[in-house]
Amino acid sequence: MTDVVTAVHARRVWDSRGRPTVEVEVSTRLGHRGRAIAPAGASRGSGEATDLRDGGARLGGLDVRRAVANVTERIAPALLGHPVGDQPGIDAVLDALDPSPTRSDLGGNATVAVSLAVLHAAAASAGLSTWRYLNPRPTRIPRPQVQVIGGGAHAARRVDLQDFMVVPLSATRIDEALEHVAEVYLSVGRIFAERGPALGVADEGGFWPAVARNEEALAILTDGIGRTGLVPGVDVAISLDIAASEFERDGRYHLASEDRVLDRDAWRAVVERWLADYPVVAVEDPAGEHDPESMRAFTDAVGDRALVVGDDFLVTDPARIEAAAATGACNTALIKVNQAGTVTRTARAHQAARAAGWSTIVSARSGETEDVSVAHLAVGWDADVLKVGSITRSERTAKWNELIRIDDELGGLPLAPFPIRSVARR
Structure with missing residues (x-):
């Protein structure tokens, strides 16, 4: 039986600099889960995918409630029923929802947390550690x-x-x-x-x-x-x-x-x-x-x-x-x-x-x-x-x-x- 995505849940968590960020948990039909948290950089290249922050007075404008909402309201419905092991297909859905290179619409913090959570869920569905799911026989350690x-x-x-x-x-x-x-x-x-x-x-x-x-x-x-x-x-x-x-x-x-x-x-x-x-x-x-x-x-x-x-x-x-x-x-x-x-x-x-x-x-x-x-x-x-x-x-x-x-x-x-x-x- 093909294992498919049945739920995508996002929440606001905190990083090492005391700033909010996005955590996503993906669940599958066969009961597997994957979870990931988006990191953030202090110095950033102008062409990279960027975090979506709320602006305004709350938390110095750095809150991520909009990014969390984008996962819940826009990304999750588009992924339900999709084979969890189809990473390129799921990431293509994210690309279609926000084709901008910098993820200016959905937020890079939303898309990367979802994409990584899917990877971990797919590995869990295969009964493997994520590293082994990517590479069954590593020969060295970085x-x-x-x-x-x-x-x-x-x-x-x-x-x-x-x-x-x-x-x-x-x-x-x-x-x-x-x-x-x-x-x-x-x-x-x-x-x-x-x-x-x-x-x-x-x-x-x-x-x-x-x-x-x-x-x-x-x-x-x-x-x-x-x-x-x-x-x-x-x-x-x-x-x-x-x-x-x-x-x-x-x-x-x-x-x-x-x-x-x-x-x-x-x-x-x-x-x-x-x-x-x-x-x-x-x-x-x-x-x-x-x-x-x-x-x-x-x-x-x-x-x-x-x-x-x-x-x-x-x-x-x-x-x-x-x-x-x-x-x-x-x-x-x-x-x-x-x-x-x-x-x-x-x-x-x-x-x-x-x-x-x-x-x-x-x-x-x-x-x-x-x-x-x-x-x-x-x-x-x-x-x-x-x-x-x-x-x-x-x-x-x-x-x-x-x-x-x-x-x-x-x-x-x-x-x-x-x-x-x-x-x-x-």
Whole structure:
């Protein structure tokens, strides 16, 4: 008997930044259920699916009652009786209800929560974990990329760069990799404590950047790795989410924390020097989303020794990924299901990156919850890397711990090799 959707229920829940978001539960004729919560980003590309917020005075205009109502009143009736295992068909219904790329009518928070809930319900109907439903025989676990110091929109723009992250390179298993990350996190915490004062944490759980310049955070993170006894660039390396769209205007880069304005060439020289002086293996959005010339120049200059990752520049859009690959911009795609608005569109973006010969990073957002969907997507799609923020705060550790459980269920798998193996620095 074909299992079909019999109910779609939406409710308002809360994310890690104290903001409302949308949770959806899908029920089927054979008694199975799937549930998912939509995340939200602090910095967003202009072309991505966006949350529908209510506006007005309530909760600073951030309430989601309209998005919840859209699920209940518009989406649910259109899905009743549809085969739950037909993910492309269900996502096509969502596309037809709101064909705008940014989901300006229904809200990306509505469509992504529905689409993910359908995926989980389909997996439950098949008697499988979601990751196994997507990939019956995984051969590896995605390598973690973990925030240690936050910045940009994640930390009141105390510094310009958004994330100072680490990637464990020499670890071969997920438990060892996260142990290396935890050692670095604690080490960097001791450095900040020595410097004083402690200033709390950023949106995704990393340390608040109590520094005067962007490069100072890089130096502290490199020192923190070294103090653990791990070798910077060999055992643990650095990954930067620059999120340059947040400070690029008309091809000029405004470093507010340093009171500097740089043209394209000068800005690129700064980032290239960081890659020469510090053990950096990846740079995400080193140029603004409307500066493809610089993205191509960065990829040409450093793409042989670092991942050049497109986030705001690509917004998990298959067409944008194909276009960027054709022009030589980027060599890695950041994959965010809520940027695309549905599971099917996200899967197509991942496939487009693979077809281009790129690496892939499945990523969470700054406004997260206990939902662990991204861990299942990363394993199910055979991503190279999983990025979910820091190794602190329960909305982050929920994803890392789910990855550990998946690995345990599989009997222990090797981590995916990181495309850049070693960038040791003096």
